[in-house]
Amino acid sequence: MDLGIDIQGNLMPNPLTMVTQLLATFLIFLMFKRFLWKPVKEILAKRSQAMQGELDQARKVREEADIFLDEAKHEVDVARETGKRIVSDAQAEAETVRDTILQEADAKAKSRLDAAEAQIAQKEEDMRNELQDEVADLAILAAEKLLREKIDEARDREFIDNFLKGQ
Numbered sequence: 001m002d003l004g005i006d007i008q009g010n011l012m013p014n015p016l017t018m019v020t021q022l023l024a025t026f027l028i029f030l031m032f033k034r035f036l037w038k039p040v041k042e043i044l045a046k047r048s049q050a051m052q053g054e055l056d057q058a059r060k061v062r063e064e065a066d067i068f069l070d071e072a073k074h075e076v077d078v079a080r081e082t083g084k085r086i087v088s089d090a091q092a093e094a095e096t097v098r099d100t101i102l103q104e105a106d107a108k109a110k111s112r113l114d115a116a117e118a119q120i121a122q123k124e125e126d127m128r129n130e131l132q133d134e135v136a137d138l139a140i141l142a143a144e145k146l147l148r149e150k151i152d153e154a155r156d157r158e159f160i161d162n163f164l165k166g167q
Contacts, residue, residue: 138163142160142163145163
């Protein structure tokens, strides 16, 4: 069946069309190289330099950040040690104050105890003196009564015993 289509002719390219397309492609390539390749290359180079600059800047910033981090860690360590020293000094001072307060309290207590003992000793001395005075008064009274009623020895003894018993 013949449809009127030249299959073999359509399968083979036309040499004139092929040469024209090759020349057009070559011209486009030359124009691309002349007008676009250098500017694109310059743009890419600038971009590469900018990116390299940013990378260098980022490295520099990171190095500075590492330095600052090390300094901050050192400052934190120093602050921590200072805090520990302050707490230790405060505890030592508190111990000293506590010891001083305890010594003062002991001294006051000892002073009060000594004063109380002195007062007790004074009262005991006063009571002894008072008792001696009373015994002397009683002895004088008993002697007066004995002299008034001079009786015999047995009666004198009985009288003294009764007097001492309060009769």
